[in-house]
Amino acid sequence: MSIVLDQVTKHYAGLPVVNDVSLDIGDGEFFVLLGPSGSGKSTLLRAIAGLSGVDHGRIALHGRDVTHVAARKRGVGLVFQNYALFQHMTVADNIEFALRVRRMRAKARRERRRELLRLVALEGMDERLPAQLSGGQQQRVAVARALAHKPEVLLLDEPFGALDAKIREELRRTIRQVQRELGITTVLVTHDQEEAFAMADRIGIMHLGRLLEMGAPHELYSSPATRFVATFLGAANLFLARRTPDGIQIGATTVAAAERAGGERENEVVTVVRPEEVELAATRAALSSGYLASGTVDEVVFTGALERLRVRLEKHQEHTPLLSSGEADSTPTLQVTRTQHEQRGFEVRPGQQVAVGVRRVHVLPTPLSSFTACASSAARAEALTHQPLLAELVARMKTRIGTRIEPQLGLADAPCQGRDTFVGTTVISSGELCAQEAEWLLRRGARDLLALPPQAQVPHRVLIHWVGEAARSATLAISASVLRHVPAEAVYVGIVPGDAAGTGHGQGMRELLDARSEAQAAHGLDMRTELHYGEGERQLALRLAEAPGQMLILGVTALADFTTRFQALLQGPWPVLIVRRGRA
Amino acid sequence: MAGIPITGSLVGDSSRPGQRTWANAIVRWLFICISLLFIAAVLLAPLATVFIMALSRGIEAYLHAFADPDTLAAIRLTLITAAVVVPVNTVFGLAAAWAIAKFEFRGKSVLITLIDLPLAISPVISGMIFVLLFGLHGWFGVWLQEHNLSIIFALPGIMLATMFVTFPYVARELIPLMQQLGNNEEEAAITLGAGGWMTFFRVTLPKVRWGLVYGMVLCNARAMGEFGAVSVVSGHIRGLTNTMPLHIEILYNEYNFVGAFAVASLLTLLAAVTLVIKTLVERTGYRRR
Structure with a gap:
C-alpha cells in the first residue's frame, strides 16, 4: 500500500x-x-x-x-x-x-x-x-x-x-x-x-x-450505499418504497430487487431512481417498463445530447412518496433525462400529462427510512415534529416525517390505535413516562425508537451500546447510518460487570474488539472504544451526564423489566435511539 | 430619465458614456486645474522658496554654508541615525508582519493596534516618553547616571525616539501584502524539501521585496525628517546632538537664512531621491506582478 x-x-x-x-x-x-x-x-x-x-x-x-x-x-x-x-x-x-x-x-x-x-x-x-x-x-x-x-x-x-x-x-x-x-x-x-x-x-x-x-x-x-452519495454523484430521485417478499414495491409497480431480498421481513426502504432510468410515455399501456405513477411535465430543458425534464407526480399511493430529487424544494419533482432517441420516440411539452415508468431501482442499504412522531394527542405529535434535532435529521436525510396518534400510549394492556405495523423510526419525547411508552411501543412491534428531549440539538458525540448479541448487527448498521448525517464522534461503550479486577475483563475486551472490527468491515464506520466497569445502565447514564451534546444508540433484545431498567436513561436531557432486534 | 435623453442639458450630456461632449471636457479640465493649482500653491511654491532662498546670495555662499562644522555634524548625525534605525525597523517590521500574517495567536489584534500607535501619537509626546523613562528624573535616570550612561540628550536617545516614530512603516506595508499573497508558495517550497531559512530567503523575501523596499524608503524619509520627537530628546547641543531638521531651525532663528535654507535644500534633495526610488520601486513592482 x-x-x-x-x-x-x-x-x-x-x-x-x-x-x-x-x-x-x-x-x-x-x-x-x-x-x-x-x-x-x-x-x-x-x-x-x-x-x-x-x-x-x-x-x-x-x-x-x-x-x-x-x-x-x-x-x-x-x-x-x-x-x-x-x-x-x-x-x-x-x-x-x-x-x-x-x-x-x-x-x-x-x-x-x-x-x-x-x-x-x-x-x-x-x-x-x-x-x-x-x-x-x-x-x-x-x-x-x-x-x-x-x-x-x-x-x-x-x-x-x-x-x-x-x-x-x-x-x-x-x-x-x-x-x-x-x-x-x-x-x-x-x-x-x-x-x-x-x-x-x-x-x-x-x-x-x-x-x-x-x-x-x-x-x-x-449502487451507492447512502443518500448523500446517491444525490451528490449525479442526479437522483429518492423514493420511499416497501420491501415485500415479491420485490420492491414502488408506486403502482413491484420491481424485482437484485439486492438481498430474503431474510428481512417486510419493511420500508429508501430507493434511488436515476433520471435516465425513468421512462415517459403517453399512456400506461405504452410503457415498456414498470408503471410508477402518472404526472405532469413541469419543465423541459434542451442540453444538447440530452433533454432534462421535471415531472410533477400525482399523489398516487400512500407508501411511495418522492422524497427528494437532490434539490432543496418544498414539493420535489421527478428529474428525468432522455436521449435524442427517446425524444424522437415520444415528444413532450410542458404541461403535458404523461405516464411514468421506472426501468431500474436501487435500494439503499440504509436502515433509516422515515420518521413518525408518536404521541397521545395530535398537538403533542405536531410539537414533536418541530423538535430541532429531529427537524435537522429529517432535512439532512432528505426524508419525511409523519405523525401517529395513540391516545392510550403507555397504558397497560391497551391495544394500538393504528394498525400494528410500524414504519421507519418512531419518535417519542423524553420524560418521566418515556420508558413506559417505549416499552408499550416496542411490545407492539416498533423496532427503531427515538426518544427526544425537547431542546436536544445535533450531538457531537454518539455513544453506542447494546444489551444482547442479537441486536448487535442492527445497532451497528443504524449507528453507521446516523453518523453519516451527523458530524459526531462515534464511541462504542463496552461495559464489564464488576470492577477492574473482575473476571469479565477478557470477555469485555473481546466484545469491544469484535464490535470495532465489525463496524469497520461491514458498515465502514470507524469508532472509538471505551471500556467501563460496573452496572450497564448506570454506567451509560453516568457517561451521558458527563458532558452535554451526547446521544445514545442502544440495542436491546429482551423487554423484561424494560421500564425499570431504562427509566433513568430515558429521562435525561440526551436523545436515545433504541434499536430492538431478535427475540430473547 | 425614463429612457429619453434630455438633450442639451449638462447632466444629460456628461452622463452619456463613451461620448466626448463639451460638458464632459469642461468637467475634466476643471478638476485637473483645481488639482494643479492646489499643488502649486501648497507644494511647489514653498519648495521653490527653499531653493531660491538657499541660492539668494549666489552659489558661493550656498556652498560655504556646508563648510560649517556644526552643519556637517548635523548631516552626519542624521545619516548615522537613519543608517541604524532603518535596518532595525526593517527586521522588526518583517518579524511583526510575518507573525501577524502567518499565525493565529492571542493578542494579535493588540499587536496590530500597537504597531499603529506611533502614527496616532503626537511626535512631541513620543519624545517625552523617553525623557520620562531615561531622563534625569525619569524611572531609570538615577541608575543610568550611576553607571555613567547617557541616553537623553545623546545619540541613543535620538535613535530611540526616531525608531519609535518610524517603526510602523515597514510592518504596515508588509502585513496586507503578506496576507494577500498567502502561504501557498511557502508550503510548496516546504513540500519540495526546503527548510525554514531557505524558504524565507528564497521564497518569502523575494515575494515581498518590493513592498519591503517601499516600506524602508518611507521609513527612511521619516527618520531623516523627524523633528518633534527628536527635538524633545536631543537637547539641541550644537555639533553634537543636532540633526538636520533641528539645525535648520537654529540657523533660521539666528537669521542665518542662507545657511538654514541650504541645509533645508539638502534635506529636500534627500527626500526627492527617496521619492524617486519609491516611484521606481512602484513601477518595477507593478510590472512584475
Whole structure:
C-alpha cells in the first residue's frame, strides 16, 4: 500500500473537520477525494502532505509511518489550485527548486528539467517567468515542479479549479498520462464529480469530515450505499418504497430487487431512481417498463445530447412518496433525462400529462427510512415534529416525517390505535413516562425508537451500546447510518460487570474488539472504544451526564423489566435511539 | 430619465458614456486645474522658496554654508541615525508582519493596534516618553547616571525616539501584502524539501521585496525628517546632538537664512531621491506582478 490512513482525525475549533478517516491507497492508484466544500477533503490532503498535523490516528506512506515526520521530509509532491509557482523565478528555476535543495549537480538538474518539461509538453519554456504563461501552462509547470524530486506520492488540490473548461480537459489528460507513465500513486481532491469520474481509479466521497463511501466510479454511481452519495454523484430521485417478499414495491409497480431480498421481513426502504432510468410515455399501456405513477411535465430543458425534464407526480399511493430529487424544494419533482432517441420516440411539452415508468431501482442499504412522531394527542405529535434535532435529521436525510396518534400510549394492556405495523423510526419525547411508552411501543412491534428531549440539538458525540448479541448487527448498521448525517464522534461503550479486577475483563475486551472490527468491515464506520466497569445502565447514564451534546444508540433484545431498567436513561436531557432486534 | 435623453442639458450630456461632449471636457479640465493649482500653491511654491532662498546670495555662499562644522555634524548625525534605525525597523517590521500574517495567536489584534500607535501619537509626546523613562528624573535616570550612561540628550536617545516614530512603516506595508499573497508558495517550497531559512530567503523575501523596499524608503524619509520627537530628546547641543531638521531651525532663528535654507535644500534633495526610488520601486513592482 502506498498511502495508509488509520483513523485520522483533525479538529478545528472543537469540531471534527476530518473524522476518523481510514483509507488504503494502492501502488500506482489514482484516487480521487470528492466532496462538497467544507467536507474536510482538502484538510485530509494537507494532512497527508504534512502541512497540517492530525489530532488522532496515523498516516503511513509506503510502509513508513510519517504521522510525525515534517512535510519537507515526507517526499510528496503537492500541486495547488492557484499554482503557487515562485513568481520571481523562471520556469527552469521553479522546476529545479527541489533539486537545488538536494544539492544536485547543475548538469543532472538540467537533464531532469528537460525530461520533466517534455513530460508536461512545455519544451523550450525554460526561461519564461510564470507571469508570461497562461493558467494551463502555469499548472503544468507546477506539476513538473512537484514531480522533480521523484516523490513517492503526488497530491493534487483542486488543480483545475482556476482553469476554463477546454484547458481543464486538456490538462486532465496530461496529468492522467503523466501519472500512468510514471506509475505514481496520486490523490486528487475535487468537488467536481465529472472530473472525479473522468480521472479516478477509485473515488472516495467525503461529507461532514467522514469518508462516506469509496469504490470504482461505476460502482458508486450504480449502487451507492447512502443518500448523500446517491444525490451528490449525479442526479437522483429518492423514493420511499416497501420491501415485500415479491420485490420492491414502488408506486403502482413491484420491481424485482437484485439486492438481498430474503431474510428481512417486510419493511420500508429508501430507493434511488436515476433520471435516465425513468421512462415517459403517453399512456400506461405504452410503457415498456414498470408503471410508477402518472404526472405532469413541469419543465423541459434542451442540453444538447440530452433533454432534462421535471415531472410533477400525482399523489398516487400512500407508501411511495418522492422524497427528494437532490434539490432543496418544498414539493420535489421527478428529474428525468432522455436521449435524442427517446425524444424522437415520444415528444413532450410542458404541461403535458404523461405516464411514468421506472426501468431500474436501487435500494439503499440504509436502515433509516422515515420518521413518525408518536404521541397521545395530535398537538403533542405536531410539537414533536418541530423538535430541532429531529427537524435537522429529517432535512439532512432528505426524508419525511409523519405523525401517529395513540391516545392510550403507555397504558397497560391497551391495544394500538393504528394498525400494528410500524414504519421507519418512531419518535417519542423524553420524560418521566418515556420508558413506559417505549416499552408499550416496542411490545407492539416498533423496532427503531427515538426518544427526544425537547431542546436536544445535533450531538457531537454518539455513544453506542447494546444489551444482547442479537441486536448487535442492527445497532451497528443504524449507528453507521446516523453518523453519516451527523458530524459526531462515534464511541462504542463496552461495559464489564464488576470492577477492574473482575473476571469479565477478557470477555469485555473481546466484545469491544469484535464490535470495532465489525463496524469497520461491514458498515465502514470507524469508532472509538471505551471500556467501563460496573452496572450497564448506570454506567451509560453516568457517561451521558458527563458532558452535554451526547446521544445514545442502544440495542436491546429482551423487554423484561424494560421500564425499570431504562427509566433513568430515558429521562435525561440526551436523545436515545433504541434499536430492538431478535427475540430473547 | 425614463429612457429619453434630455438633450442639451449638462447632466444629460456628461452622463452619456463613451461620448466626448463639451460638458464632459469642461468637467475634466476643471478638476485637473483645481488639482494643479492646489499643488502649486501648497507644494511647489514653498519648495521653490527653499531653493531660491538657499541660492539668494549666489552659489558661493550656498556652498560655504556646508563648510560649517556644526552643519556637517548635523548631516552626519542624521545619516548615522537613519543608517541604524532603518535596518532595525526593517527586521522588526518583517518579524511583526510575518507573525501577524502567518499565525493565529492571542493578542494579535493588540499587536496590530500597537504597531499603529506611533502614527496616532503626537511626535512631541513620543519624545517625552523617553525623557520620562531615561531622563534625569525619569524611572531609570538615577541608575543610568550611576553607571555613567547617557541616553537623553545623546545619540541613543535620538535613535530611540526616531525608531519609535518610524517603526510602523515597514510592518504596515508588509502585513496586507503578506496576507494577500498567502502561504501557498511557502508550503510548496516546504513540500519540495526546503527548510525554514531557505524558504524565507528564497521564497518569502523575494515575494515581498518590493513592498519591503517601499516600506524602508518611507521609513527612511521619516527618520531623516523627524523633528518633534527628536527635538524633545536631543537637547539641541550644537555639533553634537543636532540633526538636520533641528539645525535648520537654529540657523533660521539666528537669521542665518542662507545657511538654514541650504541645509533645508539638502534635506529636500534627500527626500526627492527617496521619492524617486519609491516611484521606481512602484513601477518595477507593478510590472512584475
